[in-house]
Amino acid sequence: MVKYVTRRLLGTIPMIVLISIILFTLLQLAPGDPLAGKLDQHADANYIAKLKEDFGLDKPPVEQFFFWAKNFVQGNFGVSFDKKVLVQDLLSERIGKTVFLGVVALIFTYMIAIPLGILSANKPYSKLDYTLTSASFIGFSMPSFFAGLLLIYLFGFQLGWFPYSGSETEASGYEGLEYLMDRLHHVILPAMTLAIINIAQYNRYVRASVLDAKAQDYTRTARSKGLSESKVLRKHVLRNALIPLVTLFGIDLGLLLSGAIITETIFGFPGVGQLYIQSITTRDYPVVMAITMMTSMAVLIGNLIADILYAFVDPRIKYD
Amino acid sequence: MKKSKIGILSLAVVMGLSVFATACGSKSSGDGAKKKSITATMNSTFDGKFNPGLYDSVYDAYILDQTFASLWKQDEKLETSIPDLAESWKESEKKDAVSIKLRKDAKWSDGKPLTVDDVIFTWKFIADKEYSGSRFEYVESIKGAKEYHEGKAKDIEGIKKVDDYNLEVTFEKSDARDISTKVFSTPMPKHIFEGKPVKTLENDPAVKKAENIVTSGPFTIKEIKAGEFVVLEKNKNFYGAAQGKPKLDQIVWKVLQEDVAIGALKEGKVDMVSRIKPSSFETIKGFKDVELVEDTDLGYQYLGFRTDHPKLSDKKVRRAIAYAINREQMVTGLLKGHGTLLSTPVSPKSWAYNKDLDADYSFDPAKAKALLAEAGYKDTNGDGFVEDPSGKPYVLSLEFPKGNQVREQSAKLIREDIEKVGIKIDLKQPKDFAALAETVQQKADKTMEMWLMGWTTDVDPNPKNIYGSTAESNYYRWKSPESDKSIGVSMYDQKAFTKEGRKALIKDWTKIFQQDSPVVLLYSQNIIDAYNKRVTGVQYDYRGALGHPSFVDWDVK
């Protein structure tokens, strides 16, 4: 197993190098000078030239890339063109919030989609199933910003159960558990918004997967032993039906980092997504590079984790 | 039956967690009841560089407006500077020197006195060779600042400390402009920043961390959450004698998407929403207990020409286009009346504004056609569009950036208007602002012909930075010796040393500008803020155009 993981990790290195080269080239080709956005009647030519020099933008692209790559390997993500502060400082303020949002969204997804999918599969083509199916399609086709505004209106304004924006209460002075609960209270609506599309997808997936497992021979064998239907479901059907979800988990990890852009904007939830969209519009390449690289690595590592998990949940898979 | 239990159980856990969190959240929200606190919203996130010499973002300025005091501020008609940190100042006859006297009761929020040393430190910081910000221009006119900036001098020659509260400044030459544009007016605390590396000061905690930022204004910064909110609290060390101590204990500036902010305003969850889109005006007007305030912005939108492009080098063509565009329609239609027509680059809010020059640019398609014909542009092949004087097809391209909804919509109207007088327009797809700005700024670019963009301007009308022949921002490549001379006179001539004299000189220049039309001035979008009536003491005056009014007099019922 250790050997396998090492091999896989080594295998991701060329991938990361390739991604970084492609990304860097794309950003070079994209129209728009990161400093041109600083249109200001007070910005004189010397100032712009000085900034270019400071950021190394006066050097040829290949040299710029190696400079960036060298720093990146050493954990130095450079200086934001737009804000002129260290990229790692910008990210460290935000990454925790995005991960927190993503993890809660994933928990919501699993906790809601899996039971609903099972309920659907238990009585396929029943009224309940049709209702859940329709709800899934609505959820799937609902744009995030609309879902977000709807939740804000309902639970933030009308019912007042949850805060309508932000990631924590301002000037609260909370500490310890109280602070954690405050964070949790704030993350619920955005996490729900983020989870809605996922829930719709997972619900369908689980339904199909459970239906499939229920029709398998081993399920019939289990029934022939006289096991109760719930025991058959829990012990025999679900174990098989939920294994493929592990694969999705790998993909989700990357999606959660990048998928929160709109949700974070609507909820004023200051995560990486909000920073990302801002950095793209201002052509703040060091930030764009850092976030995209992180997302790519999260996807690669997420897939690796999924593969490893697979070996634990499915005895048929072994890595030697 | 058992299977559905799994589902119910999970839902119960989710709901349970939520309710638990709700309970915890609501328990403590009563905490701040005694505090006088307001919540205001900004549409997009602040950078978090809370330092007067280093900030770039307009949202950072929202915070700085309330936390840093300046040597002087603008009077309510924007005509002249009035005392703030500077108790008084006296300019020399020839406007080439000024002596400034600071008030003695001003303190930093950490209790240290604010003195001349802080002012001088700030000017030297901005003039430093290593300084990474963009404000050198604000000290450039001080004698010896250039030499210091280039590293040729150890000190700035023109600055002389008399004592802790008095200093004298000598300028490079006589300069008729207002004092506020000649010297940088917001001091930074020397005792905090002295000895720190100038080049990387942006990363210093004293710029970014609430507990390390030392301020001089009515409020201090209590808490900063990147991308989310800034909490200001009453500055106990604020001098404030003249204006009275701030009445509010706390101001929360929250980053909130506009639709959500308007909803929250309606629900009474926020007290103020700043910079509202004109299209939201009517919606908010219907809200109970909400007051709207509106003011003309100092900035403006324009259609720019590359005047050195062969297709646009004839000023008759440029003027024809100016007459062809129905700007009234943009203000009434696109801005729903929440905007101002503009005919001169001097804002109607400025003391130097000349109303009688307005008539020059009224909508007049007939005149536009006549001018085109006069310049030799006629429709020779009967396709409804003019050909150039040599009979070749004549098409002008128009570019515009994404981001400003009204501007994007105006592009289509402008094309229709210009085509109605016979010039075929090739309207390009909108580009990202950074992408279009890059081309606009390129000195060697030959591809652009016309584009839409905007400027923000200063209170003191100074056309030099934008329209001077050698100005970095003269993207129009408008080279007019006549204009340069006129600008020079309005800045440095003896005649400009009185307000009236300077106003007349600026009028002379404006006429030259209008005759040559290097740009077509379109409109100035109004600034609209909305606040809950529970907030009292709100005063919006001309200064609203500069940013938010000081919250020092604001209170809550």
Next chain:
Amino acid sequence: MSQALLQIENLKTVFENTKSAVTVVDDISFSMNKGETLALVGESGCGKSMTSLSIMGLLPGTGKVAQGKIMFEGNDLTKKSVEDISKIRGNKIAMIFQEPMTSLNPVLKIGDQMTEGLILHHKLSKKEAEARAIERLKLVGFARATDIMNEYPHQLSGGMRQRVMIAMAMSTDPQLLIADEPTTALDVTIQAQVLELMRDVKAEFETSILLITHDLGVVAEMADRVVVMYAGKVVEEASVFDVFEKSSHPYTEGLLKSVPNLESDQTRLYSIRGNVPTPEEFPIGCRFAPRCDKAMDHCFDHAPDLYRVGDRHQVRCFLYHPEKGTFSHE
């Protein structure tokens, strides 16, 4: 006769949806005595598997028993509640399936799958259940039974898995073992082993076996009595001897003729022409008539009953009608 272990009376199994109902098992009756092996024979799609699943109460989808009785030890299973059926299923009646490769749960250890029936029905502790499971695994020929308990199905071959299935089915000492094509998916050599094993098990525990197969070789080797099914109906019921020696129904004859025979020198293997009709298109008269070489006009619009032709030997064919001479005139 009265002490039959299993007695099926007029069983009718249908698949229903909102628009129509399809009868897959149509009014069949037969009975089995204790210790007897009954072979249910027919081509695929004739309803023999559905008969066995009806007995187990494991009909898939919308299938259900529409009428008739399934008497097991004197109780009608069709009248029993789901809970009561569960107590019999996997306990007194066990079943092994055609596909050993897919009939075991791939993610559970053999031990786990072996013991769950014992723990449920015999109220054994986990330890006791494991001991019994190991004993049964040894019985079906696993020398290293303890290791097998800790292995997963994918680590075993097809033959081993079927042996596991048999050990599993036999673990609760069932009175009746239903074996649905237990050897069809196996290699010929393995087939022999498995059949051998079933015979041994039967001898040891006096279990009755309902053997469902299309393979007459297997029937000859295993069965005491034979029920031949065609298109949802029983067409012939006889002792194994009678079937092979004096088979009467043209369908049974056809089946016998299509078994390869070393002694005959025929070059082409006989096959019954046509295909088994689907339940939606069962003919009105004798269901075999369209494929029958001996069919008379009468056969096409009249359905024959079962006619007695000997001791416990019945045939559903007009050729054996007591007054068969009368039909040729029509």
